[in-house]
Amino acid sequence: MIKRLFDWLKQPLGLVAVGIVFLAVFSAAVYGIALTQKAPDQPIQFPHNKHVGFGIQCLYCHPGASKGPNAGLPSQAKCWACHNQIARTQTSELLAPLKNAVESGTPIQWVPVAQVPDFVQFNHRAHIAAGKNCEDCHGDMTKVTVAENPQVFNMGFCLDCHVKTAGEDKVLLNKLADCGTCHY
Numbered sequence: 001m002i003k004r005l006f007d008w009l010k011q012p013l014g015l016v017a018v019g020i021v022f023l024a025v026f027s028a029a030v031y032g033i034a035l036t037q038k039a040p041d042q043p044i045q046f047p048h049n050k051h052v053g054f055g056i057q058c059l060y061c062h063p064g065a066s067k068g069p070n071a072g073l074p075s076q077a078k079c080w081a082c083h084n085q086i087a088r089t090q091t092s093e094l095l096a097p098l099k100n101a102v103e104s105g106t107p108i109q110w111v112p113v114a115q116v117p118d119f120v121q122f123n124h125r126a127h128i129a130a131g132k133n134c135e136d137c138h139g140d141m142t143k144v145t146v147a148e149n150p151q152v153f154n155m156g157f158c159l160d161c162h163v164k165t166a167g168e169d170k171v172l173l174n175k176l177a178d179c180g181t182c183h184y
């Protein structure tokens, strides 16, 4: 049976079939990669570039990053404190969902983009305290309109920097490369 299949595959028609299967698998993989790297459909097309360019600090909207594990997202009340004083807010189509959310009191359901799986322990505070910048891990947000993850948070990404950080310091290396530091 297997032998007959291989004999058939070696014929011109068989080769065409192999080619089609290969192309289908390949394009499915490329499509999959494109899907995971595309910015998600957010309830509001929030432009980071405009806000960061306007001079608003990351920590003003994500204050948790210097205090604990999660950076957190701003409440709509925080958006509104500023936007209800901006004339454009009344007419902008991009801002209509914010107006609706504030008027109806329904929280905005943002779609998460930067995430690690549950079995990985990550803590923003330790990294900010050690002098790391947001852009070391999240890229240059002044160029981003809707947030997308420029960086896949895989184990190599974390360990690379941990090993570099430790350098010759064996005690620190033991801690930062220890499985139990990130998995417990």
Ligand code: HEC
Pocket (backbone or CB within 6 Å): 042, 046, 048, 051, 052, 056, 057, 058, 059, 060, 061, 062, 073, 074, 110, 111, 112, 113, 114, 115, 134, 135, 138, 141, 142, 146, 147
């Ligand atoms: C005016 C408020 C505001 C400022 C300033 C701001 N952000 Fe955000 N940020 C948001 C909002 C709202 C979201 C959720 C919408 C989204 O993901 O696009 C978000 C999402 C993010 C995300 C993705 C979070 C997730 O849900 O996974 C990252 C990473 C991020 N911001 C980093 C930064 C960095 C770094 C800076 C400074 C350079 C910054 N932000 C400045 C409001 C802000």
Ligand code: HEC
Pocket (backbone or CB within 6 Å): 044, 045, 046, 047, 050, 051, 054, 056, 074, 075, 076, 078, 079, 080, 082, 083, 086, 088, 092, 093, 094, 095, 098
């Ligand atoms: C400290 C002030 C401030 C805060 C807080 C703030 N914004 Fe803004 N936002 C601005 C300014 C300034 C602009 C640029 C307005 C312009 O281009 O005329 C802007 C522009 C926008 C735009 C683009 C509007 C358009 O028509 O181009 C959106 C959408 C928006 N903000 C959403 C939000 C959301 C959602 C939040 C809360 C997560 C938020 N903003 C928090 C000041 C702020």
Ligand code: HEC
Pocket (backbone or CB within 6 Å): 058, 059, 062, 065, 066, 069, 070, 071, 072, 073, 114, 115, 116, 117, 122, 124, 127, 128, 132, 133, 134, 135, 136, 137, 138, 153
């Ligand atoms: C050392 C790398 C690193 C640095 C530095 C870093 N982040 Fe993060 N950030 C991450 C990782 C990893 C996640 C996913 C965490 C998770 O899933 O629990 C994340 C998630 C986030 C999120 C969405 C989820 C949440 O925590 O609420 C926001 C917003 C965010 N970061 C903002 C910031 C800001 C603002 C700064 C700078 C003050 C910053 N980050 C610095 C790695 C980093």
Ligand code: HEC
Pocket (backbone or CB within 6 Å): 116, 120, 121, 122, 123, 126, 127, 130, 132, 136, 137, 153, 154, 157, 158, 159, 161, 162, 165, 176, 181, 182
């Ligand atoms: C840009 C460099 C950098 C990257 C990327 C990075 N880290 Fe770190 N990490 C550090 C530094 C610096 C420290 C603090 C070292 C010290 O204690 O002096 C640290 C400390 C830690 C700690 C110990 C926290 C504590 O409470 O002492 C954990 C856990 C950790 N990182 C997890 C991660 C994970 C998970 C990732 C990947 C998602 C990651 N880190 C990516 C630089 C980095």
Ligand code: HEC
Pocket (backbone or CB within 6 Å): 116, 117, 120, 153, 154, 155, 158, 159, 162, 176, 177, 178, 179, 180, 181, 182, 183
């Ligand atoms: C600095 C943080 C860090 C350290 C130290 C670390 N890991 Fe991980 N590990 C991660 C992250 C982040 C992921 C998530 C990878 C992903 O989402 O693809 C991960 C994923 C894994 C997985 C799931 C399989 C995979 O590749 O996705 C296993 C198993 C694992 N780690 C084992 C270990 C072992 C064993 C050690 C010690 C030799 C270790 N890890 C040390 C951060 C770390």
